[in-house]
Amino acid sequence: MTLASMARKYEPRRVAQTKVATSAMIASLAAEGYDTVNAPFGHALVELAKKDKRIVGLSADLSKYTDLHIFANEMPERFYQMGMAEQLLFSAASGLAREGFIPFATTYAVFASRRAYDFIAMAIAEENLPVKIACALPGLTTGYGPSHQATEDLAIFRGLPNMVLIDPCDAADVAGMVPAMVAHDGPVYARLLRGKVPSVLRKHKPDYKFELGKAQMIREGRDVLVISTGIMTMRALDAAVKLADDNVDVGVLHVPTIKPLDIETIRAEAAKQGRLVVTAENHTVNGGLGEAVATTLLTAGIAPQFRMIGLPDEFLEAGALPTLHEMYGLSVDKVAERIKSWL
Amino acid sequence: MTAETPPGAFSNMSLEMRAWNIRRKALLMGEVQGQGYIGQALGVADVLATSYFHAMDFQPEDPKWEGRDRFLLSIGHYAIALYAVLMEAGILPEEELETYGMDDSRMPMSGMASYTPGMEITGGSLGHGLGIAVGMAMGLKRKKNPAFVYNLMSDGELGEGSTWEAVMSAVQWKLDNLICIVDFNNQQADGPTRDALAVGAEAPKWEAFGWFAQEVDGNDLDALVAAFDAARDLTDARPRVIICNTTMCKGVDFLEAREITHFVRVEADEWSKALAKLEEGKPQ
Numbered sequence: 001m002t003l004a005s006m007a008r009k010y011e012p013r014r015v016a017q018t019k020v021a022t023s024a025m026i027a028s029l030a031a032e033g034y035d036t037v038n039a040p041f042g043h044a045l046v047e048l049a050k051k052d053k054r055i056v057g058l059s060a061d062l063s064k065y066t067d068l069h070i071f072a073n074e075m076p077e078r079f080y081q082m083g084m085a086e087q088l089l090f091s092a093a094s095g096l097a098r099e100g101f102i103p104f105a106t107t108y109a110v111f112a113s114r115r116a117y118d119f120i121a122m123a124i125a126e127e128n129l130p131v132k133i134a135c136a137l138p139g140l141t142t143g144y145g146p147s148h149q150a151t152e153d154l155a156i157f158r159g160l161p162n163m164v165l166i167d168p169c170d171a172a173d174v175a176g177m178v179p180a181m182v183a184h185d186g187p188v189y190a191r192l193l194r195g196k197v198p199s200v201l202r203k204h205k206p207d208y209k210f211e212l213g214k215a216q217m218i219r220e221g222r223d224v225l226v227i228s229t230g231i232m233t234m235r236a237l238d239a240a241v242k243l244a245d246d247n248v249d250v251g252v253l254h255v256p257t258i259k260p261l262d263i264e265t266i267r268a269e270a271a272k273q274g275r276l277v278v279t280a281e282n283h284t285v286n287g288g289l290g291e292a293v294a295t296t297l298l299t300a301g302i303a304p305q306f307r308m309i310g311l312p313d314e315f316l317e318a319g320a321l322p323t324l325h326e327m328y329g330l331s332v333d334k335v336a337e338r339i340k341s342w343l
Numbered sequence: 344m345t346a347e348t349p350p351g352a353f354s355n356m357s358l359e360m361r362a363w364n365i366r367r368k369a370l371l372m373g374e375v376q377g378q379g380y381i382g383q384a385l386g387v388a389d390v391l392a393t394s395y396f397h398a399m400d401f402q403p404e405d406p407k408w409e410g411r412d413r414f415l416l417s418i419g420h421y422a423i424a425l426y427a428v429l430m431e432a433g434i435l436p437e438e439e440l441e442t443y444g445m446d447d448s449r450m451p452m453s454g455m456a457s458y459t460p461g462m463e464i465t466g467g468s469l470g471h472g473l474g475i476a477v478g479m480a481m482g483l484k485r486k487k488n489p490a491f492v493y494n495l496m497s498d499g500e501l502g503e504g505s506t507w508e509a510v511m512s513a514v515q516w517k518l519d520n521l522i523c524i525v526d527f528n529n530q531q532a533d534g535p536t537r538d539a540l541a542v543g544a545e546a547p548k549w550e551a552f553g554w555f556a557q558e559v560d561g562n563d564l565d566a567l568v569a570a571f572d573a574a575r576d577l578t579d580a581r582p583r584v585i586i587c588n589t590t591m592c593k594g595v596d597f598l599e600a601r602e603i604t605h606f607v608r609v610e611a612d613e614w615s616k617a618l619a620k621l622e623e624g625k626p627q
Contacts, residue, residue, distance in 0.1 A: 056485070087470075091478060091509065092509075095481065096478045099483060099485070099486065101482055118468055119471065119505070126457075127457060127465060
């Protein structure tokens with residue numbers, strides 16, 4: 001934390017003119033102009049589970065907040081409420097996987113990555129067991145402060161062998177990743193968007209379809225290539241529209257799978273001459289997509305002008321989500337502003 | 344043991360002889376490496392003999408047989424003891440004994456599922472076994488598979504919070520197919536377990552959580568057989584724990600008398616002495 005932001009936390013604040021409630025902001029990620037889909041994870045899982053009897057669901061007292069309650073209500077006999085016990089949640093999921101089931105275990109991203117890491121590492125990943133971990137509140141998607149903001153989950157799990165990492169952008173990604181998680185024979189960690197989830201990608205690319213391990217160009221552009229993941233692809237696309245008004249042509253390469261990274265596509269796109277390359281992620285700039293892309297490019301001798309958009313190496317503040325996105329540079333305006341400043 | 348053979352009918356070899364064989368194999372492995380968790384292996388040999396040659400159902404030629412009783416070694420460093428019983432049970436070939444802990448061996452110093460037939464989990468990060476056992480017991484119930492899940496853990500693992508998450512869950516889900524075995528030798532890495540955390544009166548504590556709890560002399564085969572029978576035969580829909588009070592280095596008196604520590608130091612010339620000592624106590 002910088003001294004400035006530290007001081008800021010203890011200063012009395014003026015009462016805002018327009019009050020924006022912290023709690024109301026948790027699920028409100030949609031930018032204007034996008035339709036939303038209700039609980040795409042829960043509904044996709046139910047559809048899949050009807051066909052695949054191996055699927056079971058577990059949660060550690062957060063089924064309602066991970067959309068797993070849709071599954072629990074539909075198939076109560078296949079749902080395990082494990083209580084507020086995340087170490088147990090993942091150990092038990094490991095046990096069920098050993099007996100031939102495909103467990104979907106849900107909690108918040110902070111609790112999976114911080115509290116239960118050893119259990120995910122040793123009881124699941126080390127034996128490459130097909131436990132599917134789906135975690136809400138990734139990165140800066142809650143105003144509750146560091147206890148709930150999983151700003152380093154991808155960095156934590158990127159170091160874990162066998163683990164596949166997904167950071168979905170929208171409802172199409174969330175619904176599409178569920179069958180892909182089951183089809184992959186091994187552990188998967190997916191960041192989850194829950195509640196009313198915006199439909200973004202198909203608005204920009206009508207035939208978009210999530211493919212595990214594949215990065216996809218959502219929008220072509222001559223001046224800038226944004227390589228983005230998760231909700232930052234939504235921000236990048238909106239920023240691109242905005243920048244088009246200033247005659248800046250921004251392409252967006254969406255990378256929903258962080259591991260394994262689609263190295264081939266990233267290298268091929270970044271190698272195209274004359275574009276500023278900007279990575280954008282809803283995650284600390286330490287150990288996430290940006291560093292992964294930088295490594296991928298440098299080891300192939302590809303060295304474009306390169307910038308990173310992501311969260312700072314700090315414990316973030318609490319507050320209303322739009323305020324925080326503005327403060328930490330994840331808002332559309334801030335993304336557009338920074339890209340322009342780098343040209 | 345085959346599906347048709349009732350538990351306990353593996354052969355007419357006595358459990359005493361099985362336990363002696365397990366101790367001997369563990370000592371031979373310790374000699375190979377010049378080190379090992381021999382104190383624990385000698386202490387838990389009777390528990391393992393009772394588990395594999397009285398209580399459990401398994402097929403030596405098919406360690407993944409669906410009908411097998413699952414045996415989880417939560418305490419990875421007890422691997423030397425489990426290898427000994429897996430050899431005694433015919434799951435691991437005895438010829439591999441000399442590879443213990445060596446490069447390319449299927450028997451690493453700490454147990455890993457992907458290395459060793461019959462090793463169900465990768466233990467060693469302590470406090471993992473019981474939670475996994477809960478999930479397996481749930482899975483077996485889903486499949487209507489009548490097998491039991493045995494989880495062998497150490498007293499030190501009672502200090503791990505994850506153990507107690509699993510303890511509560513096993514009661515919540517009425518896991519009457521789960522048998523937890525606690526090897527209580529009151530010894531962890533830095534000293535006596537009871538000097539580190541107030542583990543308290545063990546059986547009453549598990550009872551209070553809703554388990555069927557028994558506390559036995561873990562080096563008394565008759566007591567172990569009775570406890571395992573009671574645990575298996577109980578009709579109550581609740582999980583079962585057998586707290587086994589064991590003596591480190593049991594069966595080799597000069598090691599038993601040594602100031603007992605977690606990692607018993609055995610000098611190079613003492614392995615043969617220990618084997619000779621064990622030989623003196625060979626069951627008739």
